[in-house]
Amino acid sequence: MKGYFKKILMINLTDQTYRDESVDDSVYRDYLGGKGLATHLLLKKNKPGVDPLSPDNHLIFALGPMNDTRIWGSSRWGVYTKSPQTGIFSESYSGGRVAEPMSRTGYDAFVLEGASASPVYLEICDDGVRFHDAADIWGADAYKAQDMVTERVARKDAGILVIGPAGEKMVRFAVIANNYWRHAGRSGAGAVMGSKKVKALAFYGSKKKEVADPEAEKAFAKEWAQKSKDLPVVDFFKNLGTPGMVDILNEIGAFPSRYWSEGTVAHREAINAQTLNRDFTVKPNACAKCFMACGRMTTVREGRFKGLQVEGPEYETIFAFGGLCLIKTLDEILYLNDVCDRLGMDTITGGNLAAFAIEASLRGKIQEKLAYGDTDAIAALLTNIANKEGLGAVLAEGIRHAAKTWGLEDIAIHVKGMEPAGYDPRVLKSMALAYATSDRGACHARTTAFKGEFAGLVALDQIEGKAAMLVDFEDRLTLMDAMIGCRFYRDLYLWDEFSQIIKITTGRELDKSGLQRIAANIRDATRLFNLREGITHKDDTLPDRFFEQGIGPEKKVITREDFARMKEDYYDIRGWNAEGVPPRD
Secondary structure, eight states: OOSOOOEEEEEETTTTEEEEEEOOHHHHHHHOSHHHHHHHHHHHHSOTTOOTTSTTSOEEEEOOTTTTSSOTTOOOEEEEEEOTTTSSEEEEEEOSSOHHHHHTTSOSEEEEESOOSSOEEEEEETTEEEEEEOTTTTTOOHHHHHHHHHHHHOOTTOEEEEOOHHHHTTOTTBOEEETTTEEEOSSOHHHHHHHTTEEEEEEOOOOOOOOSOHHHHHHHHHHHHHHGGGOHHHHHHHHTOGGGHHHHHHHTTOOOBTTTTBSOOTTGGGSSHHHHHHHSEEEEEOOTTOSOOOEEEEEOOSSTTTTOEEEOOOHHHIIIIIIISOOOOHHHHHHHHHHHHHHTBOHHHHHHHHHHHHHHHHTTSSSSOOOTTOHHHHHHHHHHHHHTOTHHHHHTTOHHHHHHHHTOTTTOOOBTTBOOOSOOTTTSHHHHHHHHHOBTBSOSTTTOTHHHHHTTSSOTTOOTTHHHHHHHHHHHHHHHHHHTOOGGGTTTOOHHHHHHHHHHHHOOOOOHHHHHHHHHHHHHHHHHHHHHTTOOGGGSOOOHHHHHOOBTTTTBOOOHHHHHHHHHHHHHHHTOOTTSOOOOO
């Protein structure tokens, strides 16, 4: 079987040793790679019930058969662990220019075990693993840390991953950053890296895995380069990026605002993609091996943040601060984006927690005075979270801890400890099911089922067929995470294209049913991991507010009956029993 190195690198941080482990072909046959391989390793190597921030929790970086090939959308890497934010399965992905140098070291995955006694950064290359003292880098923000490690490694071809101060302090939603503005953003992998005292990892090497059919690889890449010139979705991302979603979600009343109390904002036109393009200097920016160029390299031209440069803001950052926190201008949203990036924390959770703290203040649950739209107060709060100071010390432990501490569990919006993204499930009913059943908590990216509703595959208020549509999307994106490819190619690479890519890279011939079996294997494995860590079918639910508090002129909610039906349909399609347990061999 081509497309793999068929080995992983085990790195013991406690005694600063490393070793190779081979991977049997059967693992690749059953799980393909990427997410599948990492889930297999977590089930095998993590002890049930392990503390996510203890040395016994493994941190796994993984690649798939797409990576370091000519296939468009292949410049991504994944990181997997037990989440300190949710206590269950953690996965996160990032683009940029790291996947290729990571692959050139000659491994399909890298497993960090144990914990260093003092701060280190790792250099992983053809010569093995070099452990370097990072005492003087510890404390640096994510931008400065990347600059310092890049200078010390002194390799233009190196891919660098870093954590910021939030990761060092083990803030439970800390991210891992690369190329300054790219992040493995959700579920707290940065906190696990910080618990192991690893400030950074640098990858480079000269190894190149073989693909099964190099000529077909070239032809596929050439074909899609030509096709991309006439595709509306490519035009959308290249010209508007994800901020193009601001208008779409506001139009249907599903843009969460005022901490999930409303579905639109009056200042929509001040924070949409058109305003970003008009009032700021914006250049499309692409990852390696990408013709989408969805990134918005944005420079503020005037005002108190003049000269600030950020690749962004992404839609989710606009929703989190411009919607939930009611920040009314893009330059202020960009500033908060930059604060989070430097500190190394997730903007979705950061914005959710800031809005939650504002509600706590308005309801008299805390003494501090916070208000919607107060950019400077929110920036100060984010800094306090990263440093675990004042209110920040409570919020750094996550939404469940803060809600319990302040007696606001009735208004807190999360599923299994993770806050949803900017797609209100009271309008987009498929997202109610997606948030409830996702293997990492309230995640939009595991299915992106809202795309099916936008496209009219199933009407917004229709319940019949919602679960089947979601499973189809989830299976395809599970395969994307196993190959590790970019989410935004979901509209281009469908079942036939997946079959082509797998045949090109690995030599395996798989039809749709074969691909679905692999996706089901991976989905069942993550479910078994979560069941092992203590969740039950009762946890596959939503905050009461989504069932009870309506939004918009029609006061839309997701009814408990409709939700229960979708959940039952989902379990049936997945082949799980009424308790949400997959079949076991």
